[in-house]
Amino acid sequence: MRAAMPGVLALIVLTACSPDAVEPLDALSTPGPVADAGFRVTGPLGDTFRFDGSDSTGEALTWAWSFGAMPDHSQLTEDDLLGADGPAPAFIPDVSGQFELVLRVCDDEGRCDVDSTFAMSTDGRAASGAAPIADPGAAQSVILGDTVQLDGSGSTDPEGDTLGYVWSFKTLPSGSGLTNNDITRRFRVDASFQPDVVGDYVIKLYVEDGTGFDQANTTVTVGSAGNTAPVADAGADQTVTLGATVSLDASGSSDADGDPLTYKWAFNNLPSGSGLANGDIAGRFTANASFQPDAVGTFTMKAVVDDGADVDRDYVDVVVEPAGNNPPVADPGADQTVTLGSTATIDGSASYDPDGDAITYKWAFYTLPSGSALTNNDFADRFAASTTFDPDVEGDFVLKLVVDDGTEVTRAFTTVTVTAPANGAPVADAGPDQSSALGQTVSLDGTGSTDPDGDPLSYRWAFNSLPAGSTLTNGDIAGRYTATGGFDPDVAGDYEMKLVVEDGAEIDRDYVTITVDAYDLEATAVDAGPYSVSPGDIVIYSLTVANNGSSTIESFDVDLYYSTNTIISETDDLICSGSTSYSHGAGVTVTYTAVCEVPAIADGTYYFGVLLDPEDALFETDETNNTAVDSLDVTLASGMSWDLEVTGAYAIDYDVTATDSVTYEVDVTNNGPSDISYFDIDLFYSADTTIEITDEYICGGTTTASHPAFTTLTYTLTCAVPSISSGSWTFGAMVDAVDHYVETDETNNSGYDVLTVTVN
Numbered sequence: 001m002r003a004a005m006p007g008v009l010a011l012i013v014l015t016a017c018s019p020d021a022v023e024p025l026d027a028l029s030t031p032g033p034v035a036d037a038g039f040r041v042t043g044p045l046g047d048t049f050r051f052d053g054s055d056s057t058g059e060a061l062t063w064a065w066s067f068g069a070m071p072d073h074s075q076l077t078e079d080d081l082l083g084a085d086g087p088a089p090a091f092i093p094d095v096s097g098q099f100e101l102v103l104r105v106c107d108d109e110g111r112c113d114v115d116s117t118f119a120m121s122t123d124g125r126a127a128s129g130a131a132p133i134a135d136p137g138a139a140q141s142v143i144l145g146d147t148v149q150l151d152g153s154g155s156t157d158p159e160g161d162t163l164g165y166v167w168s169f170k171t172l173p174s175g176s177g178l179t180n181n182d183i184t185r186r187f188r189v190d191a192s193f194q195p196d197v198v199g200d201y202v203i204k205l206y207v208e209d210g211t212g213f214d215q216a217n218t219t220v221t222v223g224s225a226g227n228t229a230p231v232a233d234a235g236a237d238q239t240v241t242l243g244a245t246v247s248l249d250a251s252g253s254s255d256a257d258g259d260p261l262t263y264k265w266a267f268n269n270l271p272s273g274s275g276l277a278n279g280d281i282a283g284r285f286t287a288n289a290s291f292q293p294d295a296v297g298t299f300t301m302k303a304v305v306d307d308g309a310d311v312d313r314d315y316v317d318v319v320v321e322p323a324g325n326n327p328p329v330a331d332p333g334a335d336q337t338v339t340l341g342s343t344a345t346i347d348g349s350a351s352y353d354p355d356g357d358a359i360t361y362k363w364a365f366y367t368l369p370s371g372s373a374l375t376n377n378d379f380a381d382r383f384a385a386s387t388t389f390d391p392d393v394e395g396d397f398v399l400k401l402v403v404d405d406g407t408e409v410t411r412a413f414t415t416v417t418v419t420a421p422a423n424g425a426p427v428a429d430a431g432p433d434q435s436s437a438l439g440q441t442v443s444l445d446g447t448g449s450t451d452p453d454g455d456p457l458s459y460r461w462a463f464n465s466l467p468a469g470s471t472l473t474n475g476d477i478a479g480r481y482t483a484t485g486g487f488d489p490d491v492a493g494d495y496e497m498k499l500v501v502e503d504g505a506e507i508d509r510d511y512v513t514i515t516v517d518a519y520d521l522e523a524t525a526v527d528a529g530p531y532s533v534s535p536g537d538i539v540i541y542s543l544t545v546a547n548n549g550s551s552t553i554e555s556f557d558v559d560l561y562y563s564t565n566t567i568i569s570e571t572d573d574l575i576c577s578g579s580t581s582y583s584h585g586a587g588v589t590v591t592y593t594a595v596c597e598v599p600a601i602a603d604g605t606y607y608f609g610v611l612l613d614p615e616d617a618l619f620e621t622d623e624t625n626n627t628a629v630d631s632l633d634v635t636l637a638s639g640m641s642w643d644l645e646v647t648g649a650y651a652i653d654y655d656v657t658a659t660d661s662v663t664y665e666v667d668v669t670n671n672g673p674s675d676i677s678y679f680d681i682d683l684f685y686s687a688d689t690t691i692e693i694t695d696e697y698i699c700g701g702t703t704t705a706s707h708p709a710f711t712t713l714t715y716t717l718t719c720a721v722p723s724i725s726s727g728s729w730t731f732g733a734m735v736d737a738v739d740h741y742v743e744t745d746e747t748n749n750s751g752y753d754v755l756t757v758t759v760n
Contacts (some may be wrong), residue, residue, distance in 0.1 A: 064546065
């Protein structure tokens with residue numbers, strides 16, 4: 001690289017950062033800082049030398065510049081280095097020669113890196129500006145363990161200008177761990193280094209005269225003398241407090257040939273603020289050495305053992321903690337796995353301080369999986385020992401816990417792996433078992449099926465088993481792929497239906513049995529017993545009923561009607577009704593008995609008939625054969641006649657409100673000459689004083705005891721006042737309104753009273 005300014009040379013040397021400033025896990029994902037002290041600088045004595053370290057990389061860097069090696073007789077101190085805490089310092093040389101500047105940068109995680117550059121000031125320069133000629137000396141061959149001497153004194157400058165020298169390794173043999181810092185006096189005309197492996201070392205010499213430069217290479221070939229190299233053992237890493245003496249022990253080192261070993265201890269890395277040098281190591285040329293730390297941090301010690309032919313190196317870290325305090329121990333808990341949608345709980349309560357100091361906590365997301373938008377604000381309480389967060393994507397969330405005892409902080413990490421939530425299987429519900437009848441459509445209901453995750457469900461119905469003789473297939477199921485299906489049975493028997501529900505990931509099944517009965521009642525005969533009767537007579541009817549179906553009928557309704565026609569239907573006049581009280585087997589004919597009273601009808605011949613299952617509750621296969629008839633002659637008994645008369649009608653309360661409950665008293669006289677076993681009393685209301693059956697009906701009832709001839713009895717009815725407008729209304733009673741009895745005088749069957757009705 002050409003000089004930036006005439007007469008000044010600047011060289012960059014990169015060294016390792018102190019190990020105590022590096023967090024291993026941080027390095028996995030966030031690069032540490034890289035120091036770059038900038039280009040070499042040259043210039044005449046008296047100029048201001050300016051440096052630029054702004055090419056250093058890292059986050060939230062701090063800068064610290066200091067002088068390294070300086071020319072003899074220079075009186076400069078750190079105070080003469082302007083802007084030493086920024087990226088661009090400057091100074092004015094006070095003598096001619098080579099000045100080394102060291103740059104140390106650190107980030108907000110405490111990780112650091114070091115680089116150096118140097119400048120050359122001169123009190124003269126060549127008139128012609130001819131470049132110097134570099135001469136690193138002839139190639140050499142040495143034995144491993146020998147010290148290699150480098151000599152650049154053959155380098156010349158045509159104008160006789162003062163030269164600056166820089167030695168560096170251009171290439172190293174495989175396995176070598178040497179760096180340019182291992183070259184002793186690398187900025188002098190004569191330098192040296194100790195090879196660490198067998199092979200070719202290509203050495204580059206760079207010379208500078210202030211106006212130009214030259215460089216040349218030489219090769220050092222290192223061979224083996226057939227000796228087995230020793231094995232260095234610097235001992236285990238250790239931790240001490242500031243003020244304690246560190247004991248170093250390399251007595252575990254060995255030599256396979258049994259050769260006697262020599263030892264040499266050196267500082268490989270020093271923590272920030274330490275001013276120790278190798279001379280401060282007591283017994284540094286013995287197996288057991290010691291030193292007194294002067295700063296907090298990590299001292300990396302190098303033990304070099306030599307068997308006279310080969311050498312080996314080992315390193316040991318000595319962590320020096322502040323006197324009187326032990327750092328806290330951070331414990332963020334074990335790694336864990338949770339499912340997306342659940343809350344992750346992280347627990348740092350196992351953290352502690354060896355000195356019993358109170359500690360504070362701080363959680364942070366160290367790394368997030370791709371697609372996550374979480375920030376540190378998404379912790380429930382990031383400053384609590386234990387806290388929670390809700391993952392937003394699948395993947396690994398690396399959490400950092402920082403605990404602080406007021407003097408020192410410790411960091412530790414834990415990983416929460418978030419996986420896809422496990423699917424909850426649906427629960428199929430085909431509904432309860434049912435009974436149906438042939439000819440009736442069976443309704444299927446799977447709406448009781450559920451999914452614990454709320455996933456939408458699909459449905460599929462199928463016949464799991466069919467009764468003998470059925471030819472149905474799954475295609476006969478209407479709405480087969482819906483929650484509510486249905487089918488029409490083709491034979492009687494048990495149909496077992498299967499419902500399959502699916503949530504897109506898993507399925508479940510449930511079964512329901514539908515028992516289908518086949519009914520066919522037939523009224524084969526009816527016998528009315530004596531064929532000449534009078535109204536009010538009790539007649540025993542004999543009913544013959546066949547069950548032509550394939551299923552037993554537990555009970556069915558029977559209605560008896562009378563008509564002047566031979567065809568009986570439910571539009572005819574009802575005599576009485578009832579239900580059977582025991583089961584009727586399939587294919588069985590049973591005779592039933594019904595006891596009913598002959599209604600009050602005129603003389604003549606009537607047809608009394610039976611109607612089975614009048615409400616069609618059984619869904620019979622043939623309902624055309626449910627009737628049978630028999631004829632009866634009805635004759636009014638000799639001397640029987642009736643004449644009911646309403647002789648009084650009274651409302652107990654005459655000023656009422658609509659919907660009030662009112663008690664009515666009705667006086668009825670039986671003018672004879674025959675007793676009446678029962679009769680109807682009905683209440684009506686009207687705007688005039690005439691009560692007729694066509695008026696508005698209020699309520700009514702049937703008497704329950706015989707009313708003797710030639711007597712007057714009072715009957716009581718309680719009814720609610722209808723919702724009518726305010727005013728005076730006629731409320732009246734009428735007996736035998738439907739003319740059950742053939743009375744000698746039907747003009748006196750009503751009576752009335754007037755009520756005043758008020759509407760709220």
